[in-house]
Amino acid sequence: MQINIDTNSGFCFGVVNAIETAERYLENHDELYCLGDIVHNNMEVERLEKMGLKTITHDDLAQMKNATVLLRAHGEPPSTYETAVKNNITLVDASCPVVLRLQNRVLKGWENIRKMNGQLVIYGKEGHAEVLGLDGQTDGNAIVVGSIADLDKIDFTRPIELFTQTTKGKEGFAAIIKAIEQRIEAEGTEIPFIVNDSLCGAVSNRAPQMREFSAKNDVIVFVSGQKSSNGKYLYSVCQEINKRSYFVSSPDEIDPSWFSAETNSVGVCGATSTPMWLMENVAKKVEEITSTN
Numbered sequence: 335m336q337i338n339i340d341t342n343s344g345f346c347f348g349v350v351n352a353i354e355t356a357e358r359y360l361e362n363h364d365e366l367y368c369l370g371d372i373v374h375n376n377m378e379v380e381r382l383e384k385m386g387l388k389t390i391t392h393d394d395l396a397q398m399k400n401a402t403v404l405l406r407a408h409g410e411p412p413s414t415y416e417t418a419v420k421n422n423i424t425l426v427d428a429s430c431p432v433v434l435r436l437q438n439r440v441l442k443g444w445e446n447i448r449k450m451n452g453q454l455v456i457y458g459k460e461g462h463a464e465v466l467g468l469d470g471q472t473d474g475n476a477i478v479v480g481s482i483a484d485l486d487k488i489d490f491t492r493p494i495e496l497f498t499q500t501t502k503g504k505e506g507f508a509a510i511i512k513a514i515e516q517r518i519e520a521e522g523t524e525i526p527f528i529v530n531d532s533l534c535g536a537v538s539n540r541a542p543q544m545r546e547f548s549a550k551n552d553v554i555v556f557v558s559g560q561k562s563s564n565g566k567y568l569y570s571v572c573q574e575i576n577k578r579s580y581f582v583s584s585p586d587e588i589d590p591s592w593f594s595a596e597t598n599s600v601g602v603c604g605a606t607s608t609p610m611w612l613m614e615n616v617a618k619k620v621e622e623i624t625s626t627n
């Protein structure tokens with residue numbers, strides 16, 4: 335039986351940059367605080383914690399003084415930078431450049447739409463770190479919608495400017511745009527509706543590759559942390575194509591019943607927050623299981 339690891343899976347450049355920044359710092363220092371999980375993958379967080387990384391919360395940050403704190407790829411709202419200045423905290427800013435550019439676009443979008451008595455809407459996960467950073471550009475005035483069911487939060491008689499969290503799926507974003515257009519039409523008013531496609535190519539470009547990979551293998555083992563947004567999206571892409579797709583966060587979660595004597599190939603793939611070493615460990619475990627089956 336063949337076990338294939340998807341070479342297109344694994345960390346995106348934003349996550350690579352954050353992790354390498356932490357590793358470089360820890361080569362010369364005993365510890366580094368990180369505001370929130372550096373990556374939505376517990377096993378990678380544990381590896382870095384062994385090197386001296388200490389994960390803290392925003393409440394911890396508010397209490398700290400004279401420390402050095404890493405900002406991860408998701409980006410932070412302006413209030414975090416203000417707290418750092420107030421508490422004499424040195425920031426090692428590993429915010430992804432794609433997210434920083436988006437924050438700037440949201441800031442400008444908000445300045446524009448508020449002049450029109452409009453609303454800035456973010457298609458994303460309420461409470462997600464990146465969404466909090468984007469909402470911070472609007473002083474907390476953004477309307478966050480996670481699904482079509484949330485659209486009642488929007489006033490369809492006032493102008494709307496729409497952005498999306500970088501890691502959402504193209505299909506979900508298209509569905510939200512269509513649903514908003516329908517609601518505006520139903521209202522019967524002519525209002526400006528400005529759509530900003532702010533999806534990150536590092537995630538959305540993976541979907542077609544993942545479809546192809548899922549079709550080529552009999553069974554798919556998708557590796558990701560439970561908290562990863564892009565992990566949820568990319569796993570749904572695998573499931574769409576291959577019904578024998580399974581989600582695991584670690585090699586221990588692999589169930590031998592997923593593989594049968596007729597299974598000729600198993601594909602191992604993952605999210606932009608999944609380390610390659612973890613996918614390799616999963617592939618090894620699949621090999622152990624299938625060789626004794």
Ligand code: SF4
Nearest residue numbers: 346348407430432534
């Ligand atoms: S998914 Fe895109 S925006 Fe998010 S960290 Fe990776 S490269 Fe940056």
